[in-house]
Every structure is written in C-alpha cells, then in structure tokens.
Amino acid sequence: MKKIAQFLACLVIAFGFLTNASAQSTAGSKVVYHIDDAEVQGIKGLRNIRNHLDTAPSTTIIVVTHANGVDLLMEGVKDKKNNIEYAPLVSALKSRGVKFEVCEITLKNRNLKKDQFILDADFTPSGVVRVADLQYKDGFAYIKP
Template identity: 80%
Template sequence: MKKILTLIFASLISIGFTSMAQAQSTGSTKVVYHIDDAEAQGLKGLRNIRNHLDVSPQTSIVVVTHANGVDLLMEGAKDKKSSTDYAPLVGALKSRGVKFEVCEITLKNRNLKKDQFTLDADFTPSGVVRVADLQYKDGFAYIKP
C-alpha cells in the first residue's frame, strides 16, 4: 500500500511539473528592463528592447527607471555621446506595447516634477520595489542593459 501511494504521489508531482512547464512555454515571455543610469544604459537599453521585440514581438516588456535612469524619460533628453533624442525611440517602443515607468522616490529625492517627463512615462511609487515585484510576483525575467 505504501509503495502504491508513493507511486501515485510521484506521478502527481511529475504531472504538475509537466503542466507548469507547458503553461510557461505557451505564454508570452515577460521581461523587466532595469535602468538606473541613462548615460550608461539609455541608448543601449532602447536598442536592446527594439532588437528583443524584432525577434520576439509577443514579449511583454516593462522598463523601470530610477536614480539617474529616470533621465532617459525626461522631456528633451538626449544621449550625451551621440546627441540622439530618446523620445522618438521611446515613443516607437511604446507603440509596440512597451511600458516605461519612473520611480517616484527618485522624483522626490531629485526634486523633479512629473510634468518634466515625456507623455510616454508612467510612474511607480518605488522603482526597486517594482522591479522586485515584477520578478517575484509576476514572473518577469530581469535584464539590466
């Protein structure tokens, strides 16, 4: 009897893992891109996201910015090396379903106002908490360009 129960239990566990793997493989990939330094990560990150969507257009992507990363989403922001405007790149990605979020703690710490940011930016109470929640609670993969 004990041997039968062990076999049944092992079969149920195997079925559970197989079902979970199948559910994950049929759903779209979810990714959070973490940007905390626009100068170092801005242009590279936006290009990574564009390339990501070119290869896997069904991917759900959230970009979370905090600290100096919020500069990426400020009105009139440009890449310092190439003078490339971020806004058209952000807008193009937004039209492909990418969500861009700015940390409100950073706004407070840097004395910034929401109206200093592009209309493509959304806001989150804490960038770090948002990144953690997306990973742990919502099953997002983590990328820091």
C-alpha cells in the same frame, strides 16, 4: 493489469507536462529592464528592447527607471554620446506594448516634476520595490543593460 494502469497514469502525467510547457512557450515571457543610469544604459537598453521584441514579439516588457535612469524619460533629453533624443525611441517601443515607469522617490530626491517627463512615462512609488515585486510576485525575468 496494475502495470497497465500505472503506465497509462504516467502517460497522462507526461502529456500534461508537455501541454503545460507548450502553453508557456506560446504565451510569451515577461521581462523587467532596470535602468538606473540613462547615460550608460539609455541607447543600449532601448536597442536591446527593440531587438528583444523583434525576436520575441509576444514578450511583456516593463522598463523601470530610477536615480539617473529617469533621464531616459525626460522631455527633450538626448544621449550625450550619440546626440540622439530618447523620446522618439521610447514612443516607438511604447507603441509595441512596452511600459515605461519612473520612480517617484527619485522625483522627490532630485526635485523633479511629473510634467518634465514624456507622455509615454508612467510613475511608480519606488523603482527598486517595483523591480523586486515584478521579479518575485509576478515572475518577470530581470535584465540590466
């Protein structure tokens, strides 16, 4: 009788693990994309994000920019290599639920104003702290294109 009870307990535990794993896979993952150089990472990063959402549309994505990465979200800025304006690409991703954030420390250090950025940009006190918090506190995976 004791062995039957142990067997049933094992089945209940195994079923719980399977149910939990199934719930996690349907919930979608959470990813922070870290951009600190728009010229090097801009188009590549935006393309990666688009492809990511095409394959896994339920993914929660936050893009955190700092240093020269904030240029990705500045009004009228283009990719120097391909002469493609970032704003329409960002807007398309924003409409798919992607959140874009600009580091306010970078604004101060580069003497930039919030009104120089596209409307799709949000602001965070520190880009580096935000990336760390998203990873550690909120369980986001980290990608740097």
